[in-house]
Structure formats: structure tokens, C-alpha cells
Amino acid sequence: MDYPRAQTDELKPYCTKLSMFTEGGVPFFSLEGLRLPAGCQPQVCDALLCPVTRDNYPSRLYLSVKVKSLYDRNWNCENARIGEKNWFAFSWKVEGANLTLAQMLMAHLLGFTKEK
Amino acid sequence: MTAERFARQSFLGADAEARIARVTVGVPGLGGGGSHIIQQLAHIGFQRYVLYDDDVVEESNLNRLVGAEARDALAETPKLHIAKMRILSLQPHAIIRGYACKWQEKPEPLRECQIVMGAVDGYRGRRELEIACRRYLMHYIDIGMDVHGDERPVIGGQIILSSPCGPCMTCMGFLTAEKLAAEAARYGNAGGRPQVVWPNGALASTAVGLAVDLVTGWTRKNRSYAYLAYDGNEGTLTPSKTLIGIEKYVCKHFGDTDLGDPVSIPL
Amino acid sequence: MTVAIKMTGRLYDEIRRDLERPHPFAHERVGFVFGRISTRDAGGKLVLLTRYHAIPDAQYIDDPTVSARIGPEAMTWAMQAVYHGRAAREGIFHIHMHGYAGETGMSKTDRREIPPMMPGFQSVGRDAAHGIIILSLDHGSGWVCLPGNATLVPCGNIAVIGTEVKIFEKGRTS
Numbered sequence: 354m355d356y357p358r359a360q361t362d363e364l365k366p367y368c369t370k371l372s373m374f375t376e377g378g379v380p381f382f383s384l385e386g387l388r389l390p391a392g393c394q395p396q397v398c399d400a401l402l403c404p405v406t407r408d409n410y411p412s413r414l415y416l417s418v419k420v421k422s423l424y425d426r427n428w429n430c431e432n433a434r435i436g437e438k439n440w441f442a443f444s445w446k447v448e449g450a451n452l453t454l455a456q457m458l459m460a461h462l463l464g465f466t467k468e469k
Numbered sequence: 470m471t472a473e474r475f476a477r478q479s480f481l482g483a484d485a486e487a488r489i490a491r492v493t494v495g496v497p498g499l500g501g502g503g504s505h506i507i508q509q510l511a512h513i514g515f516q517r518y519v520l521y522d523d524d525v526v527e528e529s530n531l532n533r534l535v536g537a538e539a540r541d542a543l544a545e546t547p548k549l550h551i552a553k554m555r556i557l558s559l560q561p562h563a564i565i566r567g568y569a570c571k572w573q574e575k576p577e578p579l580r581e582c583q584i585v586m587g588a589v590d591g592y593r594g595r596r597e598l599e600i601a602c603r604r605y606l607m608h609y610i611d612i613g614m615d616v617h618g619d620e621r622p623v624i625g626g627q628i629i630l631s632s633p634c635g636p637c638m639t640c641m642g643f644l645t646a647e648k649l650a651a652e653a654a655r656y657g658n659a660g661g662r663p664q665v666v667w668p669n670g671a672l673a674s675t676a677v678g679l680a681v682d683l684v685t686g687w688t689r690k691n692r693s694y695a696y697l698a699y700d701g702n703e704g705t706l707t708p709s710k711t712l713i714g715i716e717k718y719v720c721k722h723f724g725d726t727d728l729g730d731p732v733s734i735p736l
Numbered sequence: 737m738t739v740a741i742k743m744t745g746r747l748y749d750e751i752r753r754d755l756e757r758p759h760p761f762a763h764e765r766v767g768f769v770f771g772r773i774s775t776r777d778a779g780g781k782l783v784l785l786t787r788y789h790a791i792p793d794a795q796y797i798d799d800p801t802v803s804a805r806i807g808p809e810a811m812t813w814a815m816q817a818v819y820h821g822r823a824a825r826e827g828i829f830h831i832h833m834h835g836y837a838g839e840t841g842m843s844k845t846d847r848r849e850i851p852p853m854m855p856g857f858q859s860v861g862r863d864a865a866h867g868i869i870i871l872s873l874d875h876g877s878g879w880v881c882l883p884g885n886a887t888l889v890p891c892g893n894i895a896v897i898g899t900e901v902k903i904f905e906k907g908r909t910s
Contacts, residue, residue, distance in 0.1 A: 361736045362736075364736075365736075370735075371735070371736045372733035372734055372735045372736055373733065373734050373736055374731045374732060374733045374734065375727075376600060376727065376731065377596070377599075377600055377637075377639070377722050377723065377727070378639075378721060378722040378723075382736075383733055406646070407646075407649075408593070408649045408650055408652075408653035409649070409650035409651075409653040409654050410653070429653075430653075432571070432573055432574070433593070433597070434573045434576075434597040434600070434601070436731040436733075437576070437601075437604070437730055437731055439573055439574075488901075488903075491903040491905060492901060492903065566777070577775055577776055577777040578776075578777040580774065580775075580776055580777075580782055581740065581776050581777060581780075581782070583742075583895050583897055583901050583903065584901065604774075605742070605774065605782065605784065606742040606743070606744060606784055606895075606897045607897065608897060608901070632897070632899075633744045633897055634744050634745070634746045683899070683900065683901050684900070684901050685900075686899070686900040690899075691899035691900070692899060693899055725786055725787065728772060728784050728786050729772035729773070729774045729784045729786075730772070730774050730775075730825075732823065732824045732825075734823070
């Protein structure tokens with residue numbers, strides 16, 4: 354699946370390095386050094402944005418560590434092996450068709466700062 | 470060890486023992502299914518093993534964990550130890566690399582295997598193992614069983630061979646988005662699923678047979694895939710109906726870029 | 737540092753089919769096979785062969801003093817392929833076959849002619865492994881130049897992951 358350059362460019366300000374790979378036919382955007390919202394511990398970590406439906410989620414943000422934030426989240430995905438690394442994700446569904454990649458990322462990051 | 474040791478399996482071919490001895494087989498998960506598998510592999514003559522299990526024997530395992538004794542539940546013996554002892558009792562010169570962790574925590578040793586035999590939990594676990602096997606070129610033989618229904622229990626299960634260049638578990642209709650989604654909705658919690666020894670034995674035995682055929686070619690079937698559905702109530706193993714038309718399939722899920730370490734395209 | 741090579745049965749069959757074809761004047765055929773390097777346990781390396789390039793008949797040089805000699809077009813193609821494979825850390829292996837059974841190694845001519853190709857490949861594909869593979873009718877041997885190292889390291893084994901698994905190890909035929 355191809356994503357417009359304009360959309361991928363919009364992701365760049367949020368991380369130090371952006372790349373993409375596919376695994377098992379599923380695309381993943383790798384965001385190295387993703388800056389997390391204020392109040393998160395750590396403030397920066399690596400992340401994977403999966404922009405397609407996978408495992409009951411329309412899209413998902415995987416993180417290289419379990420992040421502490423304002424709200425306790427249900428980290429229902431631990432040590433998911435993707436791209437030969439292990440990732441974590443909490444239960445947070447981002448609905449809405451036709452989101453741009455940046456909108457998708459923002460909606461996932463809201464999971465750290467929005468109660469529900 | 471004398472030639473008499475393998476006299477009864479001479480139909481596998483004149484050089485079968487040498488071929489079998491050279492293969493490195495990975496077994497992530499040494500529970501009910503894995504313990505059956507490694508016992509049979511050792512009997513046949515496999516010498517090189519990469520094993521993973523981070524668990525210890527509990528009393529509830531004793532109904533099916535091959536090699537475990539009642540005292541092991543009291544002592545909380547690691548399942549890895551049970552497996553090692555079982556292998557070494559049959560193959561004293563076996564080379565065993567064992568890791569008391571999940572394979573995902575130390576994946577490099579698994580890459581040296583030519584065959585991986587998995588009895589892991591869950592669809593997600595199977596997907597991850599299959600991806601690793603495709604990346605690092607390993608045949609993946611999967612087994613699993615389940616019991617469903619309270620009023621009239623039904624035992625089901627599968628044996629699947631997913632090989633590089635062949636159809637994958639998604640192509641074969643075993644891994645589906647629906648199954649993965651349903652599992653994720655349960656937070657991946659398999660829970661204390663019913664498990665009994667005889668289906669594990671049937672599945673493990675057939676899986677080991679597939680492995681031996683991959684190494685010796687004794688059936689001359691040249692299998693690049695298999696999906697056998699187990700009906701534990703009828704006691705049958707039949708090719709899954711989802712395989713209809715599979716010969717024409719070219720796997721779309723794993724391509725050249727999925728070989729080796731992931732290749733990221735900078736954006 | 738131990739190194740192992742793996743390839744699929746399909747790739748092995750493709751290579752064998754090409755290398756066993758007769759050539760109008762060369763006694764042996766030569767090909768290039770590409771591979772990606774990964775890490776094994778205890779710092780060892782694994783080379784996963786990905787695809788094969790058969791050298792066209794016209795790119796051989798008629799030299800009766802050797803079993804096969806490839807010309808500059810073949811080498812130019814190879815160098816360009818290494819260049820284009822840099823992002824995937826894909827390296828190149830010179831491959832040919834000796835037409836006898838049993839364990840095989842580099843002939844005197846092989847030792848003289850093939851290792852000198854490696855520095856050129858390394859200069860273009862610095863992060864990839866490059867090397868040499870020699871097959872026999874029922875065995876295979878390999879030597880690998882790891883990234884940053886000019887020495888050719890013998891492979892511990894070559895495994896063919898096909899409908900019949902083949903493992904070529906030093907001292908044992910398949």
C-alpha cells in the first residue's frame with residue numbers, strides 16, 4: 354500500500370528518524386525517537402505505527418517500552434514481536450475512516466493524555 | 470551406539486541417521502505438545518536441539534507433560550530441565566541449547582535451526598513464530614489442540630507445515646484476521662484451556678513424522694505445505710477443507726523483502 | 737566467528753539447473769547468488785541467499801587454460817547489483833559447481849582467480865557479506881568475507897531448506 358509523500362512527511366517532525374517496512378504483508382511506519390506528550394515517562398521512545406486493521410484494531414501504535422503517563426492504561430499487548438524487535442501497546446481504539454497518518458498518530462498519542 | 474539402534478527404521482534410507490543427526494531442530498514451548506515432540510525426536514535420533522521454555526512443572530501439568538513426575542510438581546522443576554533430561558537419556562551425546570525464556574526474548578539461537586516445531590499458545594504466538602521462520606529460512610511445523618463446548622465437548626486440533634516458498638498459515642486458512650481479532654479482544658488470554666495427553670500425542674507424532682520426511686524424503690511426497698485437521702472425537706486427521714485450490718496459490722504474505730533482518734525504507 | 741549459509745530448495749534447484757547446463761566452450765558455468773547477512777547466536781553470522789543471476793553465455797571468455805572465465809560485462813553487472821543492493825545489505829557470492837560427488841573445495845585456479853574479486857565487492861557494498869560458494873553433486877562449501885573484514889572465513893555449513901533438507905558440513909556429505 355502506498356502512502357502519499359505529503360502524509361509521510363507530516364510524520365517527520367514527531368520523531369528523529371522515519372522509515373517503513375512490511376512484514377507478513379502488513380505495513381509498519383517506524384518512528385525512532387518519537388516525542389511523547391508531556392507527563393509521559395520516558396519522554397522519548399521508538400514506536401511503530403501500523404496504519405491498517407490488525408488484531409481487532411483499525412490502527413495501532415506500538416512502543417518500544419511500557420510508558421508511564423497521566424492515566425493508567427491497559428497494556429494488553431506485551432512483547433509483540435514485529436520487525437525482529439519486541440513492542441508494547443495499550444488498549445486504545447482510534448476510529449474514523451480516512452485519517453491521515455499524522456492524524457492517526459495524534460489520535461493514538463491522545464491515549465496518554467485523554468482520560469477515555 | 471550401534472547400528473542395531475536404528476535397525477527398525479532402515480526404511481527411512483541408508484543415510485537417514487546421518488541426515489537426522491545433522492539437523493538442528495527448534496522447539497519453543499516444552500509443555501504438553503512440546504514434551505511429546507522432543508521425546509520422539511530423541512527416539513528417532515535427532516542430536517541437535519534449540520529449546521525454549523520459561524515455565525516450571527505444576528500439578529496441573531502432570532496429566533500430559535511427558536517426562537514429568539509427581540516430584541517435579543513438588544520441586545517446581547523447570548520444564549526445560551525435564552526436556553533436557555529426556556533427550557539425554559536417549560541421546561547422551563545430543564547438543565542441546567536450552568533457554569529458560571520465551572524465544573522472542575532470545576531469538577538468535579532459533580535462527581540456526583532448519584526445522585522449528587511449535588506447540589505455542591495462541592494465534593498471535595503462531596504468527597510471530599511463522600514470521601521468524603520465513604525470515605530466517607526454517608520449516609515451521611505447528612501443532613495445537615483445543616476442547617470446546619461444555620455440554621458435548623469437542624476436541625479439535627491441527628498440524629500445519631509452513632515452509633519457505635510454500636503457502637503460509639494465512640494462505641492455508643488457519644490464521645485469519647477474525648481469529649486474531651477475537652484473541653486480541655480476549656486480551657490474548659488463553660486461560661486454563663482444557664488439555665489432555667492423547668490428542669497431544671496424536672498431533673506430536675504426526676508432526677514428528679512430517680519432520681522426519683522433510684529430512685529423509687522417505688515418502689517421496691516432496692511436501693511444501695500441510696494442514697491436517699484433527700477431530701479428537703472421531704479420532705481422525707484429514708486435510709483441511711481450506712486447502713482446496715492451494716496448489717495454485719503463490720503466497721502474497723511473504724516476499725523477498727521478508728528474508729533476513731527487516732529492511733526499512735527511509736522516508 | 738562462525739558463519740552459516742541457508743537457501744531455499746527452490747533457489748538451490750534453480751542454481752543447479754543453470755550450473756549443470758552445458759556451455760558452448762566453457763567446461764563449467766559460473767553464476768552470482770545474492771545474500772543477506774543476519775546475526776546468529778554467540779556473535780555468529782548467518783547468510784540467507786535470496787536470488788540467483790545466471791551469467792549469459794555471451795559474457796564468458798573462451799580461455800582453454802581454465803574451466804570458465806567470465807568477462808568484464810559480467811563483472812560490471814555484478815558490481816552494479818552490489819551497489820543497488822546496499823540498502824538491503826545484500827552481498828554477492830560467486831558460485832560454481834564441480835562435477836563430482838563429495839566434499840569440495842577451491843581448486844588452484846579458484847584460489848588464484850576468485851578471492852581477488854572480493855575487495856571490489858566490499859568497496860561497493862561495505863555493509864554486506866560477499867563470498868564464494870562451490871557446489872558438488874551432493875555437497876557444498878562456502879567462504880565469506882564479513883563486513884569490514886578482508887579475510888575469507890570458511891562456512892560452518894550450508895543448509896538447503898527444501899522439501900528435503902540438505903546440510904553440507906565439513907567432513908560430511910549430505
